Amino acid sequence: MSEQxxxxxxxxxxxxxxxxxGNHSMPVKTYRWKDIAxxxxxxxxxxxLPNSPDYRxxxxxxxxxSESKLFERR
Numbered sequence: 655m656s657e658q659x660x661x662x663x664x665x666x667x668x669x670x671x672x673x674x675x676g677n678h679s680m681p682v683k684t685y686r687w688k689d690i691a692x693x694x695x696x697x698x699x700x701x702x703l704p705n706s707p708d709y710r711x712x713x714x715x716x717x718x719x720s721e722s723k724l725f726e727r728r
């Protein structure tokens with residue numbers, strides 16, 4: 655991945671997982687993070703961040719080697 659796409663704007667989307675415990679078939683509600691925009695400029699993505707806790711911006715290239723959350727509205 656090149657440096658031009660360092661930051662990702664993500665949206666939390668609901669996801670239903672099957673419940674495999676016991677005799678109940680009620681699903682478990684959870685969520686996944688889906689990419690909706692990528693950019694090399696953090697401030698530009700921050701302008702497009704809605705005022706909602708269901709969106710976040712992550713840095714793909716952090717020191718630890720894994721994705722790190724940079725900004726999330728509360």
